[in-house]
Amino acid sequence: MKSQMNWVHAWLLLTPALLLLFAFTHYPAVVTFVDSFFSTPRGQRPAKFVGLDNYEQLLNDDVFWQVLWNNFLYAIGTVPPSIALAIVMALWVNSKIVGRPLVRMAYFAPTVLPLIAVANIWLFFYTPGFGLIDQIRGLFGLPHQNLIGETDTVLWAMMAVAVWKEAGFFMIFYLAALQAIPPDLREAADIEGTDAWTYFRRITFPLLMPTTLFVMVNATINAFRLIDHIFVMTNGGPDNASSLLLFYIYETAFKYWDTAYGATLTVVLLVLLSVLAIGQFFFFDRKVHYR
Amino acid sequence: MRASAAGLSFDRVLNGAAAWILAILWMLPLLYAIWTAFHPAAYEARFDLFAPVTLENFGKAWNAAPFARYFLNTFMQVTSILVAQFILCTLAAFAFARYEFPAKNLLFALVLLQLLVMPDILIVENYKTMRALGLVDTILAIGLPYMASGFGIFLLRQTFMTIPRELDEAARIEGAGPLTVLWKVYVPLAKPVYLAYGLVSVSHHWNNFLWPLIITNSVETRPVTVGLSVFAAIDSGIEWSVINAATLMTSGPLLIAFLLFQRQFVQSFMRAGIK
Numbered sequence: 001m002k003s004q005m006n007w008v009h010a011w012l013l014l015t016p017a018l019l020l021l022f023a024f025t026h027y028p029a030v031v032t033f034v035d036s037f038f039s040t041p042r043g044q045r046p047a048k049f050v051g052l053d054n055y056e057q058l059l060n061d062d063v064f065w066q067v068l069w070n071n072f073l074y075a076i077g078t079v080p081p082s083i084a085l086a087i088v089m090a091l092w093v094n095s096k097i098v099g100r101p102l103v104r105m106a107y108f109a110p111t112v113l114p115l116i117a118v119a120n121i122w123l124f125f126y127t128p129g130f131g132l133i134d135q136i137r138g139l140f141g142l143p144h145q146n147l148i149g150e151t152d153t154v155l156w157a158m159m160a161v162a163v164w165k166e167a168g169f170f171m172i173f174y175l176a177a178l179q180a181i182p183p184d185l186r187e188a189a190d191i192e193g194t195d196a197w198t199y200f201r202r203i204t205f206p207l208l209m210p211t212t213l214f215v216m217v218n219a220t221i222n223a224f225r226l227i228d229h230i231f232v233m234t235n236g237g238p239d240n241a242s243s244l245l246l247f248y249i250y251e252t253a254f255k256y257w258d259t260a261y262g263a264t265l266t267v268v269l270l271v272l273l274s275v276l277a278i279g280q281f282f283f284f285d286r287k288v289h290y291r
Numbered sequence: 292m293r294a295s296a297a298g299l300s301f302d303r304v305l306n307g308a309a310a311w312i313l314a315i316l317w318m319l320p321l322l323y324a325i326w327t328a329f330h331p332a333a334y335e336a337r338f339d340l341f342a343p344v345t346l347e348n349f350g351k352a353w354n355a356a357p358f359a360r361y362f363l364n365t366f367m368q369v370t371s372i373l374v375a376q377f378i379l380c381t382l383a384a385f386a387f388a389r390y391e392f393p394a395k396n397l398l399f400a401l402v403l404l405q406l407l408v409m410p411d412i413l414i415v416e417n418y419k420t421m422r423a424l425g426l427v428d429t430i431l432a433i434g435l436p437y438m439a440s441g442f443g444i445f446l447l448r449q450t451f452m453t454i455p456r457e458l459d460e461a462a463r464i465e466g467a468g469p470l471t472v473l474w475k476v477y478v479p480l481a482k483p484v485y486l487a488y489g490l491v492s493v494s495h496h497w498n499n500f501l502w503p504l505i506i507t508n509s510v511e512t513r514p515v516t517v518g519l520s521v522f523a524a525i526d527s528g529i530e531w532s533v534i535n536a537a538t539l540m541t542s543g544p545l546l547i548a549f550l551l552f553q554r555q556f557v558q559s560f561m562r563a564g565i566k
Contacts, residue, residue, distance in 0.1 A: 018383070021401070035416070269412055
């Protein structure tokens with residue numbers, strides 16, 4: 001009797017949260033999958049079952065492949081540099097340097113800004129002619145350059161923005177991890193006369209491994225999720241050179257109103273994220289102990 | 292204490308210098324934007340220490356677009372999400388932390404799934420749902436997908452589980468019901484976690500852009516991020532100094548809050564991340 005009462009209580013406590021969770025996470029995820037097998041309803045024509053047509057379109061869609069490749073490069077170009085920078089920043093902020101609070105603030109400040117504001121700031125920074133980058137180039141007599149107007153530089157310019165925005169955020173996790181390393185290790189190493197680099201390579205870095213994996217998974221998800229700056233800076237251009245998967249989904253569904261194809265593209269994104277989750281499960285969960 | 296004090300201090304100077312160089316480089320884009328925002332447009336590409344300082348750009352930006360309304364919208368959106376998250380996540384976390392019931396593990400796994408499959412990605416279907424509910428272009432629609440937060444439930448569950456059961460039982464013996472126990476014992480003990488989660492949630496939703504861009508299409512609902520992008524996208528040759536002023540204005544409240552509560556911010560993000 002008592003335990004049945006308990007069930008009822010538990011379910012009552014859970015219902016409001018679970019209802020919303022199902023309505024806006026699980027239900028849309030399932031419907032996305034279903035919709036990818038139907039055509040886009042237009043005017044009087046309702047959606048009809050088209051089998052794998054959308055997926056065939058996907059395979060033949062050059063823009064899709066380009067966007068996927070861009071996103072792959074974008075992940076490679078943002079995740080390792082932000083992690084490396086985050087570790088270096090955390091080591092510095094954790095050591096006894098002069099003006100430590102100011103340095104920490106400088107590293108962390110971009111994290112607080114909206115990505116859309118960051119994009120405006122960097123757009124100005126990159127402006128050919130009078131943006132700071134061109135002004136500095138001017139001092140050395142170099143010609144003006146439109147970093148975000150050229151197909152071969154635009155993606156790099158976007159990566160720089162993302163790294164700037166994110167490294168300080170990841171620094172926080174490393175800072176927490178560094179502070180959890182027992183100080184005896186440092187003392188023991190000092191007695192042995194271990195140099196700083198060996199200490200980092202043999203002690204600090206391995207102990208930071210769980211943090212690194214955690215940050216890596218989050219950074220990779222962000223490489224697919226955070227696309228706000230694309231809207232302000234390039235709109236995916238020139239010639240789709242800076243378009244990423246989620247941006248392409250937005251364009252397909254809300255500019256061309258092809259929602260069925262948008263759903264198909266979303267399925268690809270969900271599959272990519274699931275692969276990541278499975279990777280995380282095998283790599284990460286074994287190394288980190290949850291309470 | 293240390294074998295080679297001289298060598299180490301040289302090391303320290305070098306490290307300190309490098310840390311500072313990176314810090315200055317890191318602040319450069321922001322400082323440049325601040326510099327142009329506080330100087331007349333004529334100086335936006337010309338550095339002159341004695342350039343007159345002005346607030347004119349902020350005035351121009353404020354008058355050129357309904358920023359007051361945008362701020363109000365963002366404020367309403369952020370607070371409604373935060374209040375709903377606190378209530379919903381507290382109740383659900385309490386159930387997961389202290390009750391045994393059928394399908395508990397399955398349901399918890401489904402909650403955790405949201406850490407991966409975020410509403411940010413499910414824009415196509417969530418838009419359809421909002422249209423079916425007649426909620427397109429409302430502030431409620433901006434927040435609804437985020438109110439039951441998998442992250443919040445997980446974070447609070449972890450916290451509640453560390454609270455000794457004895458406290459809980461003592462209160463129950465005195466005749467307190469489950470909700471009273473939750474409110475009188477669990478919530479007060481989890482205060483720092485609420486603060487941490489609150490800061491993370493507010494800054495996240497203040498900064499959110501893609502979903503509000505899709506779901507809103509009028510001045511009455513648009514948050515500042517979308518308002519800023521609309522303002523900056525008008526190709527009518529608005530001066531950079533004015534755009535930069537608007538940009539700083541929209542990030543201002545968070546930036547100032549961050550400067551004032553730097554320690555709490557950093558600790559909150561740390562706490563929210565580790566648990």
